[in-house]
Amino acid sequence: MALKHPQVMMPPPALYLGGLLMGYGIDQAVALPAIHFPGDHWLALVLAIVGVGLVGAAAIQMRRARTTLIPHRAASTLLCTGVFALSRNPIYLGFTSLYLAMALNQHSPGMLLMLLPVVWVIQAHVIAAEEAFHAEQFGEQWQAYQRRVRRWL
Numbered sequence: 001m002a003l004k005h006p007q008v009m010m011p012p013p014a015l016y017l018g019g020l021l022m023g024y025g026i027d028q029a030v031a032l033p034a035i036h037f038p039g040d041h042w043l044a045l046v047l048a049i050v051g052v053g054l055v056g057a058a059a060i061q062m063r064r065a066r067t068t069l070i071p072h073r074a075a076s077t078l079l080c081t082g083v084f085a086l087s088r089n090p091i092y093l094g095f096t097s098l099y100l101a102m103a104l105n106q107h108s109p110g111m112l113l114m115l116l117p118v119v120w121v122i123q124a125h126v127i128a129a130e131e132a133f134h135a136e137q138f139g140e141q142w143q144a145y146q147r148r149v150r151r152w153l
Helices: 012-029 042-066 089-104 111-148
Strands: none
Touching: 012 089, 012 111, 042 089, 089 111
């Protein structure tokens, strides 16, 4: 049976937000040492700028191509240029960068710990569902793109 859309069950921004909130809860429940190092605020700023840049550039590119930003809807176009030539998932890469920026800005070991399961869920469920749909929807075009461009970086 042909897929009508990617089988994404949870909005990715909610997964990232959930990880941040659970990490905050860990910080409140367990007395882990705060993360501080020289330049941590500057690194957080750079990560935030990179994250906003990736998400913004991908969103603009998707709007111009008149394809959906919503992961559980069917993409009408396979984007292979711009930020999509850097990563097959520039929005998730941007969200991950923003997540790291927040965790560093808050000096939060709990948030950093929770990033691992968040990225695992994004990789194993969200990206896997999107890639299965794209393979079926775009066939050889998807296969060539997948060989050329890495999933994250």
